[in-house]
Amino acid sequence: MQQECFNSHKNMFSFFLIISSFYLDLVTALxxxxxxxxxxxxxxxxxxxxxxxxxxxxxxxxxxxxxxxxxxxxxxxxxxxxxxxxxxxxxxxxxxxxxxxxxxxxxxxxxxxxxxxxxxxxxxxxxxxxxxxxxxxxxxxxxxxxxxxxHPCNTFMPKMRLSTNKITGEKVKLTSWKSPSDPSIGDFSLSVERPNTPEMLVWNQAQPYWRSGPWNGSVFLGMEGMLSGYLHGFHLENEKDEIFYLTFSHESPFYGLLVLNPEGTFEEMTWQNKMKIFNWKNLQSGCDIYGFCGAFGSCNSQISETCSCLIGFEPKNVEEWNRQNWTSGCVRRTPLQCERPRNGSEAEKEDGFLKMEMTKVPDFSEQQSITEDQCRSGCLQNCSCTAYAFDAIISCMYWTGNLIDIVKFSKGGLTLYIRVANSELAEEKDSRNMTVIITVPVIVGTVIIAASAYVLRTRIAKHFGEKQRESQRETLNGSQKSVKLEDLPLLDFEQVAAATNNFHSANFLGKGGFGPVYKGVLEDGQEVAVKRLSNVSRQGLEEFMNEVMVISKLQHRNLVRLLGCCVKAEEKMLIYEFMPNKSLDKFLFDRKLQKLLDWKKRFNIIEGIIRDFGMAKIFEGGDDDAKTRRVVGTYGYMAPEYAMKGQFSDKSDVYSFGVLLLEITSGRRNSSFDNNEHYLGVTGFAWKLWNEENLLSLIDPEVSYPVCDHDQILRCIHIGLLCVQELARERPNMTTVLAMLNSEIVNLPPPKEVAFVQRHKSLNSGSSQENQGGGSANNVTLTEIQGR
Missing domain, CATH: 2.90.10.10 (Bulb-type lectin domain)
Known part of the structure; x- marks a missing residue:
């Protein structure tokens, strides 16, 4: 019996060994x-x-x-x-x-x-x-x-090598899909070219379509937004002086892919901890297309005339150029010194160079390891040399023949020196002097005309509108004596009515919590938006005056400008500049439009707002820490001490800025969180993610940003949480916030609990008692005012 049990256990053990081996083999073979x-x-x-x-x-x-x-x-x-x-x-x-x-x-x-x-x-x-x-x-x-x-397809991956054999010409390159539904080889390919000054080129079949500019050991000089250390490590190596290859790597927890799309776009996608955080594309404008402006043409996407001839050059085909067909390019106006025949007369003056800063240098450069002075003199001694540039790492680059694919950047690039005849240098100098001669009288004349027009308009306005304005001032004087009435821009009711065609329905733009908004056109042609406050808006004269006084002082490019106001009997109206391209919130909270706001634009907006922020509340008696008679503002942006007790200080505006900062980084409106989600809005959601050490989940997935800006975004979220802390004394002031944003203060303290968390917990714990007849000691009434 014991032997049978032993044999049974032995067989069972062998069976488990077999099963274990099977699963072990399965795991190792995945x-x-x-x-x-x-x-x-x-x-x-x-x-x-x-x-x-x-x-x-x-x-x-x-x-x-x-x-x-x-x-x-x-x-x-x-x-x-x-x-x-x-x-x-x-x-x-x-x-x-x-x-x-x-x-x-x-x-x-x-x-x-x-x-x-x-x-x-x-x-x-x-x-x-x-x-x-x-x-x-x-x-x-x-x-x-x-x-x-x-044997890659359309994707460049970390540790992969894109290579070119200088001897055999054999290449490892990317090839695009034919279409999103067809992965067969398409029209576009990407390879590493130009062994002397290597760069990436995208080809449309056999024609160049885009190029990165030369590699200087750190960046590709033709990629305007590229910074040192881009993508955590582009590397270009030369193997046995035969094969040069490009590779890149990522440090954990980042991972990136570079994809050549069917339309020839080279797109970078980056993940952190397997969550996509960034997209970048190489084709941002027509200037990114190879040779967009032809030979000796310069491309600048920031101006209306995208293509222009280099100084000293003129269009090769004027008719085509005027039709904005720039492919034929430009030709030299005056031959170089060495190109002109000698007639035995006095020697002509030597050629010189015109400087173009922040430039994507042309294609087909040649390279020499010499000094910058030697580079300049060497180009002058070579009649075929048309331009030169110098980079500290690459050294001297010079060009012979046509200059193709020049782009003017707003930052980065190199300084390009273009060779021209000496007479062109003199004309350029005279042109600059003439510009000064013409510009000064024009500016002076404009100032005189503007001043005269202002005086004339002031006199006319004073003559026809003084009575109505005096009536408005008397009305306003009765409300608040401390207001400087001379600062208030006042318009006649008749002017506003005429501008809006008597508030015709065809001019109706929309309706907010304060009342309807109409589009109007003033007598001078200025398009305006008129906010006509309704009788049920609950905004009193004092709050109205506050908005006028505050907004009239906030003349900032990121803010809608207040052009005037009007008060007549029960009518209270604000006249703003008309914004045909919609305001920030329309872009920030619209899933289609928010893609237009990359991180650079969002951070510029943040910096702009913080320098004007902090004047949007009413004080009594000039106190820095005042208690208002009535809570006003946009619900959801109000600090707890202001919303619950009517107490206001400079730290209350810090709270409002913190909410805005979290909205900009997350791409979500504070009021978009409903009861089934995160009850405390974007602030509570951010606080929850902070405690879970998962702030990455807060970043707007639509925002595109370089990996190098990743820490800046997380820093902004951290600052936002510091601004929305429960206790006002714990919040930084606006000066400190600005220093934090600019990294003048490097180490940030951890945030403490954000506002309303404890209050919400108390309400939840007491809700059952209230349902059973318990009373509430809270006698504060909150007036919910919709956003402007």
Whole structure:
């Protein structure tokens, strides 16, 4: 009996050993394909860390099946095996074929794609690495026989090499998909070119389409927004002086991909902890297209005339140029000294250089390791030299022949020195002097005319409108003696009525909490928006005066400008400049429009607001810490001490700024959080994520920003939380906030509990008592006022 039990346990133990071995083999083989194995549709192979998968997929709007590798999900396909030979059904398999190559076969075992390594006589195995690289290896030695990184499709991945062999011309390059639904080879390719000053080029078939500008060991000089350390490590290496290759890497927790899209756009996508945080594209304007302005033309997307000839040059075809067809480019007006015939007369003056700063330098540069002075003199001594530039790392770059693909930047780039005849230098100097001669009288004349017009308008306005304005001032004087009435811009009611066609419905723009808003046109043609306060708006004369006084002083580019106001009997109206492009909140909280606000624009807005912020409340008696007779403002932006007790200080405005800061970084309106979500609005949501150490989830997924700005965004969120703390004394003042934003204060303290959290907990705990008849000691009435 005991022997039978022993044998039974022994058999059971052997069974578990077999099962364990099976599962162990299964686990270790998740990223590996052996010669005896196949992957059937829809089975997958997974990298060890689970970030990459290999399997069958269909692109959007297509029923064709392909074997591919994707990162995280099928929206990020990074490599396709049978891109030119699709499967027509789901009977395909991926395997190691009899000749030891990787192969994609259809249901009839016809090979549609193969790794195609010749003369393989050894057993092989395939593995999907954590880098996303699929490698075919020798079973015995581990030697890599083939790898997908050497045969890329449309995606440049960390640790991948884009290379060019200077001797054979062989290249490892990207090729675009034909369309989003067709991964076959498209019209566009990307490769590393120009061995002497290497750069990336996108090609449209055989024609250059975009170029990065030369690599200086740190950045590509033709990519305006590129900063040192971009993408955590672009590297360009030269192997045995034969092969030069480009690679890049990311430091954890970042990961990035560079994708060549079907339309020729080179797009960067970056993730942090597997959450997408950034998108960048190389084609931002027409100036990014190669040679947009032709030879000797300069492209500037910031001005209305995008293309212009370099100084000393003129359009080659004037008619085409006037039709904004700039491809024929420009030609030199005056021949260079060495190009002119000698007639035995006095020697002509030497050629010189005109300077263009912040420039994407032309294509086809030649390089010499010499000083900048030697670079200049060497260009002058070479009649074929048309321009030069100097970079501290690359050294001397010079050009012979046509100058093509020059772009004027607003920042970055290099200073380009363009060679011209000496007479052109003199004309340029005379032109600058003439500009001064013309500009000064024009400015003086304009000032005189403007001053005369102002005096005339003032006299007319004084004559026709003094009685009505005096009536308005008497009305306002009765409300608050401390207001400086001479600062108030006052308009006649008749003017406003005429401007809006008597508030006709055709001019109606919308309605807010205070009343309807109408579009109008003043007598001078100025378009305006008229806010006509309704009788039920609950805004009294004092609050109205406050808004007039505050906004009239906030003349800032990021704020809607107040042009005037009007008070007549029960009528109270504010006249603003008309904003045809909508205000910040329309862009920030609209899922389609918010994509236009990248992080750079958002941070500029934040900086602009903070320098005007802090004047939007009424005080009594000039006290710095006052108690208002009535709570006014936009609900959701009010500090707790102001909302609950009517007490206001400079720290109350800090609170409002903090809410705004969190809205800008998150792209979500404070009032967009309903009871089923995060009851404390964007402030409570940010506080919750802070405690969970998950602030990344707060960042607006639509905002695009370089990886180098990532810390700045998190810093803004941190500052926002400091501004919305419960206790006013814990909040920084606006001067400190500005120093924090500019990193003058490096180390930020951790925020304490944000406002309303404890109050909400108390309300929740007491709600059941109130339902049972318990009373409330809170006699404060909150007046909810809608946003302007």
């Amino acid at each position: 990223d590996t394909l052996k010669s005896s194995q196949i992957i059937k549709d829809p089975e997958t192979l997974s990298s060890n860390d689970g970030a990459f998968k290999l399997g069958f997929f269909s692109p959007q709007d297509s029923s064709n099946r392909y074997v591919g590798i994707w990162y995280l999900n099928l929206s990020n396909v990074v490599w396709v095996a049978n891109r030119n030979q699709p499967l027509r059904d789901s009977t395909g398999i991926f395997t190691i074929s009899k000749d030891h190559n990787l192969a994609v076969m259809n249901g009839k075992e016809h090979v549609l794609w193969s790794s195609n390594v010749s003369n393989l006589t050894r057993n092989s195995t395939a593995q999907l690495l954590n880098s996303g690289n699929l490698v075919l290896q020798d079973v015995n030695t581990g030697e890599v026989l083939w790898e997908s990184f050497q």
